[in-house]
Amino acid sequence: MDRLSALCLDAVGALRVVFREIGDGMIPAAEPLMERVRALAHAALKDPASLLLLAPTREDDDYTFQHSVGVGVLALALAASLGHDGEQVAECGLAGFLHDIGKSRVDLCILDKPGKLSGDEVLEMQKHPEYGAEIVRGMAGVPASVVEAVLAHHVRFDRTGYPESARTLCLGVPCAVVAVADFYDATTTLRTYQRPMLRDEAVEALRRARGTVLDGSIVEGLLELTDAGV
Numbered sequence: 001m002d003r004l005s006a007l008c009l010d011a012v013g014a015l016r017v018v019f020r021e022i023g024d025g026m027i028p029a030a031e032p033l034m035e036r037v038r039a040l041a042h043a044a045l046k047d048p049a050s051l052l053l054l055a056p057t058r059e060d061d062d063y064t065f066q067h068s069v070g071v072g073v074l075a076l077a078l079a080a081s082l083g084h085d086g087e088q089v090a091e092c093g094l095a096g097f098l099h100d101i102g103k104s105r106v107d108l109c110i111l112d113k114p115g116k117l118s119g120d121e122v123l124e125m126q127k128h129p130e131y132g133a134e135i136v137r138g139m140a141g142v143p144a145s146v147v148e149a150v151l152a153h154h155v156r157f158d159r160t161g162y163p164e165s166a167r168t169l170c171l172g173v174p175c176a177v178v179a180v181a182d183f184y185d186a187t188t189t190l191r192t193y194q195r196p197m198l199r200d201e202a203v204e205a206l207r208r209a210r211g212t213v214l215d216g217s218i219v220e221g222l223l224e225l226t227d228a229g230v
């Protein structure tokens with residue numbers, strides 16, 4: 001196994017522990033995970049596209065965990081390809097890995113529901129960014145930009161989206177990068193209620209989202225990166 005795969009598996013192992021502990025009602029410290037994400041960020045800076053070839057999850061990992069890993073790895077690659085420094089790349093990665101952690105507080109009946117959600121269920125699902133921010137705020141060693149990204153990853157570039165309270169925040173790079181990585185990973189993976197888009201369809205959807213849902217300059221970065229890496 002090469003060094004990059006080993007670093008990635010190590011980070012994903014640490015993330016698995018964080019997810020398990022949070023599922024058990026604990027609030028773990030972020031430092032063991034952040035240390036590994038920093039090592040991965042430094043490797044990503046040398047060759048961002050190589051991260052897209054990694055497949056560090058297991059078949060028995062649930063969708064939210066697999067999606068979190070997908071978004072974290074893509075956020076690392078994207079931030080590195082956009083030329084950010086090691087610490088900023090690591091913050092983007094950590095934000096990606098933890099962005100949906102608030103779903104651990106949403107009832108599984110809602111989370112795994114195959115059909116359309118009711119109005120109340122949608123409202124409960126839309127609380128996951130606030131639940132997540134509350135969780136990561138309590139984790140020692142999580143940078144403020146990561147808390148902000150967890151809270152605001154569903155606030156769109158045009159300042160609609162949710163939660164409403166986060167729309168007026170001045171949002172930083174990790175939030176914008178995670179929003180793009182989240183959009184791409186969610187459209188290209190199989191979910192209970194949606195078939196995955198083909199790459200061409202996903203690219204088209206990304207293009208349409210530029211300047212409204214997502215920051216156009218970061219979308220351009222992702223299109224260049226995935227052209228080179230996939």
Ligand SMILES: [Fe+2]
Pocket residue numbers: 099100128153154
């Ligand atoms: Fe989310």
